[in-house]
Amino acid sequence: MSRVELKDLRKNFGxxxxxxxxxxxxxxxxxxxxxxxxGCGKSTLLRMISGLEEQSSGTIEIGGRDVTRSEPSERGxxxxxxxxxxxxxxxxxxxxxxxxxxxxxxKDEMRRKVETVxxxxxxxxxxxxxxxxxxxxxRQRVAIGRAIVRDPEVFLFDEPLSNLDAALRSQxxxxxxxxxxxxxxxxxxxxxxxxxxxxxADKIVVLNGGRIEQxxxxxxxxxxPATPFVAGFIGSPRMNLFEGDLAREMGCEVYGIRPEHxxxxxxxxxxxxxxxxxxxxGADTILHLEVEALGPLLARVDGSRTxxxxxxxxxxxxxxxxxxx
Amino acid sequence: xxxxxxxxxxxxxxxxAIFLVLFILPTVASFYFSLTYWDPFEARFAGWDNYxxxxxxxxxVRGLTNTLVFAxxxxxxxxxxGLLLAVLLTSGIFAQGFLRSVVFxxxxxxxxxxxxxxxxxxxxxxxxxxLALAAVGIDGPGWLTNPSLALISVALVDVWRGVGLATLIYxxxxxxxGQEYYEAARIDGATRLQQFWRVxxxxxxxxxxxxxxxxxxxxxxxxxxxxxxxxxxxxxSSDVLASVIYKxxxxxxxxxxxxxxxxxxxxxxxxxxxxxxxxxxxxxxA
Amino acid sequence: MTRRGYIIGAISLLVAFVVFVIPxxxxxxxxxxxxxxxxxxDFSLPERWVFWENLVTTVQTRDYxxxxxxxxxxxxxxxxxxxxxxxxxxxxFVIQRRPSRTSRVVYAFILAGLMIxxxxxxxxxxLQGINLFKTxxxxxxxxxxxxLGFTVLLYRAFISTIPxxxxxxxxxxxxxxxxxxxxxxxxxxxPVTLTIIVVQSITxxxxxxHPLYYLPGRENITVQLTxxxxxxxxxxxxxxxxxxxxxxxxPPLLVFIFFNRQIVAGMTSGAVxx
Ligand SMILES: Nc1ncnc2c1ncn2[C@@H]1O[C@H](COP(=O)(O)OP(=O)(O)OP(=O)(O)O)[C@@H](O)[C@H]1O
Ligand SMILES: [Mg+2]
Numbered sequence: 001m002s003r004v005e006l007k008d009l010r011k012n013f014g015x016x017x018x019x020x021x022x023x024x025x026x027x028x029x030x031x032x033x034x035x036x037x038x039g040c041g042k043s044t045l046l047r048m049i050s051g052l053e054e055q056s057s058g059t060i061e062i063g064g065r066d067v068t069r070s071e072p073s074e075r076g077x078x079x080x081x082x083x084x085x086x087x088x089x090x091x092x093x094x095x096x097x098x099x100x101x102x103x104x105x106x107k108d109e110m111r112r113k114v115e116t117v118x119x120x121x122x123x124x125x126x127x128x129x130x131x132x133x134x135x136x137x138x139r140q141r142v143a144i145g146r147a148i149v150r151d152p153e154v155f156l157f158d159e160p161l162s163n164l165d166a167a168l169r170s171q172x173x174x175x176x177x178x179x180x181x182x183x184x185x186x187x188x189x190x191x192x193x194x195x196x197x198x199x200x201a202d203k204i205v206v207l208n209g210g211r212i213e214q215x216x217x218x219x220x221x222x223x224x225p226a227t228p229f230v231a232g233f234i235g236s237p238r239m240n241l242f243e244g245d246l247a248r249e250m251g252c253e254v255y256g257i258r259p260e261h262x263x264x265x266x267x268x269x270x271x272x273x274x275x276x277x278x279x280x281x282g283a284d285t286i287l288h289l290e291v292e293a294l295g296p297l298l299a300r301v302d303g304s305r306t307x308x309x310x311x312x313x314x315x316x317x318x319x320x321x322x323x324x325x
Numbered sequence: 326x327x328x329x330x331x332x333x334x335x336x337x338x339x340x341x342a343i344f345l346v347l348f349i350l351p352t353v354a355s356f357y358f359s360l361t362y363w364d365p366f367e368a369r370f371a372g373w374d375n376y377x378x379x380x381x382x383x384x385x386v387r388g389l390t391n392t393l394v395f396a397x398x399x400x401x402x403x404x405x406x407g408l409l410l411a412v413l414l415t416s417g418i419f420a421q422g423f424l425r426s427v428v429f430x431x432x433x434x435x436x437x438x439x440x441x442x443x444x445x446x447x448x449x450x451x452x453x454x455x456l457a458l459a460a461v462g463i464d465g466p467g468w469l470t471n472p473s474l475a476l477i478s479v480a481l482v483d484v485w486r487g488v489g490l491a492t493l494i495y496x497x498x499x500x501x502x503g504q505e506y507y508e509a510a511r512i513d514g515a516t517r518l519q520q521f522w523r524v525x526x527x528x529x530x531x532x533x534x535x536x537x538x539x540x541x542x543x544x545x546x547x548x549x550x551x552x553x554x555x556x557x558x559x560x561x562s563s564d565v566l567a568s569v570i571y572k573x574x575x576x577x578x579x580x581x582x583x584x585x586x587x588x589x590x591x592x593x594x595x596x597x598x599x600x601x602x603x604x605x606x607x608x609x610x611a
Numbered sequence: 612m613t614r615r616g617y618i619i620g621a622i623s624l625l626v627a628f629v630v631f632v633i634p635x636x637x638x639x640x641x642x643x644x645x646x647x648x649x650x651x652x653d654f655s656l657p658e659r660w661v662f663w664e665n666l667v668t669t670v671q672t673r674d675y676x677x678x679x680x681x682x683x684x685x686x687x688x689x690x691x692x693x694x695x696x697x698x699x700x701x702x703x704f705v706i707q708r709r710p711s712r713t714s715r716v717v718y719a720f721i722l723a724g725l726m727i728x729x730x731x732x733x734x735x736x737x738l739q740g741i742n743l744f745k746t747x748x749x750x751x752x753x754x755x756x757x758x759l760g761f762t763v764l765l766y767r768a769f770i771s772t773i774p775x776x777x778x779x780x781x782x783x784x785x786x787x788x789x790x791x792x793x794x795x796x797x798x799x800x801x802p803v804t805l806t807i808i809v810v811q812s813i814t815x816x817x818x819x820x821h822p823l824y825y826l827p828g829r830e831n832i833t834v835q836l837t838x839x840x841x842x843x844x845x846x847x848x849x850x851x852x853x854x855x856x857x858x859x860x861x862p863p864l865l866v867f868i869f870f871n872r873q874i875v876a877g878m879t880s881g882a883v884x885x
Contacts, residue, residue: 052779071329073785085776089798099784102794150784331778332709333788337717340698340759347756348724351737355730363732417613419620426871427631433863433874437819437838438856442638445849453637453654485630490878497879546728549819553839567820570731574824579732586730593726 001028002063002076002153002186004049009058011044011210018044020210021058026154026188026203031180033197034190035233036207042190043158045207049188050079050156063153073099078147079156083163084139086131086146092118093127096145117145120182137168144179157189161196173199194234198222206230228254228325237286237298239323246294252324259286259300261321264307269314273297275307289315352590359587363580375584384561388569388585392592395480395565396544402484403540404533407491412525414492415499425496429489436486440553443482444469469555472562479554479563483547491536498532499525534604538597545593566592638860642853649850661850669854672844676829677837677858684834686747687822688815691754692808695762697797698755699807703766704796708778718763725760731824738825750826750833754815762807765880769803770796809870810877813863834859 004026011019019041026032034042047053049060051072059068067075086095093114094101100110118124121141131139140160147155160176161169177200180187191197197204198218206213206221206229214226218234225231231239239258247255263269264287273291282303289297299315307313359375361368379385414425431439446453447468455465468478506524515523526533548567551557557564557572564572566589573582641649642665644657670677702721706714734753735744743749773796781791819835826833832840838855867874 050783052782072783077783079780079783081776081780083774083776085774085780087777087780087795098781098794102785102790146780146784329788330709331782331788331791332705334705334713336701336705336788336792339694340702340755340763341717343694343698343752343756344721344724344759346737346741347734347753348729349720351730351733352727354733354736358733358736413619413623416616416619418616418623420624421620424620424623424627426867427627430864430867431631432878433813433817433867434860435817435819435835435838435856435863437835438638438860441838441842441852442634442856446634446637451651456654493875494879497875542726549835552819567728571824574732583730583732586728586732589728590730593728597726 001184003028003061004154004186004188005061006045006049007059007061009045009048009060010056011041011048011053012056018210019048019055022210022212024205024212024215026186028186029184031177031187031189031200031202032205033201033203034188034205034207035192035194035197036213037233038192040207041210042192042207046079046156046158046188046190049154050077051075052079076153077156078150078152078154079158080140080143080147080160082159084131084143086139086142088131091128091130092123092134092142092145095131095142096123096149098146099150113149117149120148121145136164137172140164140172141175144176148179148183153186155185155187157187159191160189162191162193176200194236198234204234206233208233225323228256228323231256231323231325237300240297242294247324250322250324254323254325256323256325257317258321259298261318262297262299263316263318264299264301264305265314265316266311267314269316271297271315273313273315275309275311275313278307278309287313289313291315355583355586355590358580359584361580363583364577365579368580371580375581376588378581379584379588384564385569385585387561388557388564388566389588391476391563392545392565392567392589395476395483395547396541398477398480399483399487399544399547400537400540402480403488403491404536406484406488407495407536408526408529408533410488410492411495411499412521415496425492428492431486432489432493434486436549437553439482439486440550443485444554447478470559472559475555475559475563476565479551482554483544483550486550487540487543491540494536494539495529495532498529498535502528530604530607534601537604538601541600542593542597545589545596638853638856641850642857644850646848646850649853650847665850665854666858669851669858672841672851676832676840677834677855679830680832680834680837683747683831684816687750687754687833688812690751691758691815692811694751694755695758695811696804696807699759699762700766700770700797700800700804701792702759703763704770704792706763707767707770708775718767721760721763723760724757725764729757729821735824745826745828745831747826747831750822750831753821753825754818757821758811758814762811765803765807765877766800768880769800773799805870806873806877806880809866809873813866813874816862 004024006022006024009019009022010017022045034045036042044053048055051067051070055068059066061067062075062077087098090098096117097110097114100113105113114127115124118127121144123138123141123145126134126138131142134142143160161172164172173196180200189196189200201218203215204218204221205215208229214221214230216224221230221234225234228241232241235258237259239256241254241256243254247253271291271294273289273294275287276290276296277288279286279288280303284303285301285305285307287299287301287307289299291297297315301307358368360371360373362371362374363369379389410428414421414428418424447455449455449465449467449470452468454468458465466474469475502525506528507520510520510524546567547565548571551563551565551568552571555563557568566585570582570585570589573579573585637654640654640657643660643662645659645661648658702717706718738744738749738753743752777795777799778791781795786794817835818833819839822831822833822836823839837859838852841852841855
């Protein structure tokens with residue numbers, strides 16, 4: 001359990017600055033999630049923490065120790081890769097024990113540690129198999145086992161669930177959260193799936209174009225997004241954001257209202273529009289409206305109400321939940 | 326201070342040391358030694374004498390022209406025959422797999438063995454080839470004894486030995502051409518011959534480039550087959566650069582031999598490199 | 612298969628038989644004749660089958676020179692390939708994983724080695740300078756130097772298909788560079804290593820030119836040179852010459868039968884895109 005501190009961390013690839021000065025503290029035992037659109041530098045940032053990528057400038061401290069110049073293996077970290085990165089020629093046992101065997105751990109101790117880890121991950125029956133003979137979820141667990149057995153101060157995950165199907169993904173989300181509760185280790189987790197971010201994180205870091213846009217708990221980001229970018233990025237379906245006349249009328253540059261904070265009525269309301277498309281999710285229904293002078297507008301309504309394309313409806317924002325930037 | 330790369334350059338060291346000492350160093354040294362009178366005892370500076378000799382002594386000039394004739398002849402034949410054989414051996418005929426093996430096998434056999442075998446088969450009076458020709462009433466030539474034919478005979482044997490490799494490369498190339506091109510051509514009413522010229526030939530270009538370049542380099546450098554079959558004879562009529570290099574080395578004219586080596590180097594550099602560049606460019610345009 | 616396919620196939624078989632198979636039959640048949648019988652060089656069957664006698668005589672010629680040659684050739688081939696595989700894979704690995712100016716220069720030099728003919732006399736001069744001329748060790752190193760281009764080319768291409776994440780996982784597990792290479796990457800190179808072993812062993816075993824230059828001397832004889840050296844002696848004993856050809860063709864034949872697939876893969880590696 002250790003604190004991770006990044007100070008003015010930067011990274012250039014050739015002449016291109018990809019990470020443009022990141023300052024961040026991840027508290028001991030925290031589950032911290034990096035989110036952001038593709039190419040914003042999440043992986044690069046994580047790989048700099050791991051030491052796989054060398055920073056151009058800035059410092060990294062893990063557990064109060066400056067590891068900026070340390071080898072990856074000396075940083076007290078473990079990493080789980082998107083494609084698992086299991087050694088194909090080694091059995092599950094050898095995969096999990098690989099780091100121990102490099103460190104010349106005595107055979108007995110190695111065996112004990114590997115088997116303990118395998119048990120917690122329900123891999124005991126598969127120890128002698130090669131990765132080829134495992135399912136996606138099992139492979140993922142082996143990758144996690146390989147990380148746990150190192151007993152690291154910090155776990156790093158780079159989109160570990162993106163190769164799994166939806167059902168397995170939600171199961172693994174729960175397993176990872178439980179794992180975090182049991183180990184109480186610091187975890188840094190990269191994803192571009194905001195459901196993962198919202199459900200698993202103690203702290204979310206929103207990255208955009210190599211900069212930190214906002215840091216906060218999931219509910220802070222949802223309730224008080226600091227910038228229009230965060231407002232648009234956190235929450236599903238995404239927040240309605242308007243510039244131009246409406247924003248000026250509201251006395252701001254960007255005006256935002258979440259779809260779930262619009263009151264939709266057949267008879268009256270602030271804005272009048274036509275239903276273009278109806279997305280039924282069951283419990284909720286998402287309406288795609290076309291509002292005169294505003295353009296497209298998303299609204300979330302109760303699933304029990306019926307709307308038809310072409311119908312004219314009225315929408316009114318909940319004034320407590322408006323955002324002005 | 327940079328951290329160490331996980332891919333250190335010292336991994337180049339063992340291979341690099343061997344390569345540098347036994348390949349690069351001699352190659353560089355050859356430029357110097359080709360400018361000397363060099364024998365087992367001493368090396369005296371000679372200026373361009375060795376090169377002048379190479380381009381003036383008829384038997385050495387013969388070696389140069391023979392090298393070119395041999396390389397282009399074998400390369401051309403291997404390319405054409407290789408493509409035809411590859412088309413034949415991918416057309417789904419009877420015993421196709423066996424035939425591929427049969428055509429390819431000579432590639433793996435000892436060149437010296439092949440050379441000696443054909444030396445016997447091509448014997449002017451007792452050789453099996455001329456006996457067979459005589460049986461149908463043809464008076465076979467002195468394949469290896471006729472000075473104007475010896476080089477061609479060796480070239481034919483080289484094609485016999487090497488066409489299997491060209492075929493193999495073409496078969497791999499043909500396998501990458503999608504069936505849909507042929508189907509489209511058939512729908513457009515193309516005959517088999519038209520399909521060959523309009524679809525196969527342009528689309529196997531990468532394989533053609535490989536075959537031409539490989540066989541040209543092989544042809545320019547060829548030594549063992551010539552040596553086994555004719556030792557450059559009769560006279561100097563089938564000498565090529567590689568056999569001249571060996572003969573001059575044996576005779577103790579190390580400087581002259583090395584000049585031959587440099588000429589061979591330059592020939593390959595100035596023929597093969599531009600050709601490879603040109604063929605690759607045409608490939609991109611196609 | 613169509614009727615047409617059968618007919619063309621049958622014709623092709625006949626032609627292939629005459630052009631490619633008969634010469635080998637010629638070798639085999641003559642290797643089993645008596646010296647007198649074989650001297651006529653024709654295509655008749657042996658009057659007397661003397662396979663075993665010819666074999667024994669050929670092996671015994673010049674104090675069992677053929678056995679010595681086999682031993683030398685095998686030593687050279689095995690050692691050269693062992694070095695080629697390890698050293699070549701190391702080079703291919705760093706060139707592929709670390710794209711830098713240095714890597715590109717090294718790669719360019721090694722590929723140039725595929726084209727440039729070795730400068731033979733200066734090589735002898737170098738070998739003499741380091742006391743490796745006329746030694747098996749020198750010959751082994753020469754074969755390594757000459758085989759490096761092909762080996763590195765194949766390894767580099769194959770290593771590009773191995774995900775880098777595996778190296779990174781090993782780095783995080785605390786592997787040193789040589790551990791990444793020997794414990795993670797090298798074991799994954801098995802298929803291409805087999806191809807390289809098969810193709811290079813045939814190349815080195817069949818090499819005539821380089822032992823001729825760099826490895827003179829009776830005690831250094833290699834398989835291909837037995838033919839050359841016995842040629843004068845065998846003028847009146849064609850049967851033994853052919854037996855000798857037969858005996859040195861057997862190893863490549865066996866390799867061809869068992870490793871056809873690897874040979875094809877190796878030989879065509881440059882075909883589709885060089
Ligand atoms: N080795 C490299 N060389 C040059 N540019 C790179 C390199 N690695 C990453 N980049 C660039 O850096 C930027 C950030 O990449 P990074 O992989 O960190 O994005 P990401 O946020 O992880 O995206 P994704 O969600 O798609 O994984 C991208 O624009 C990428 O093109
Ligand atoms: Mg990424």
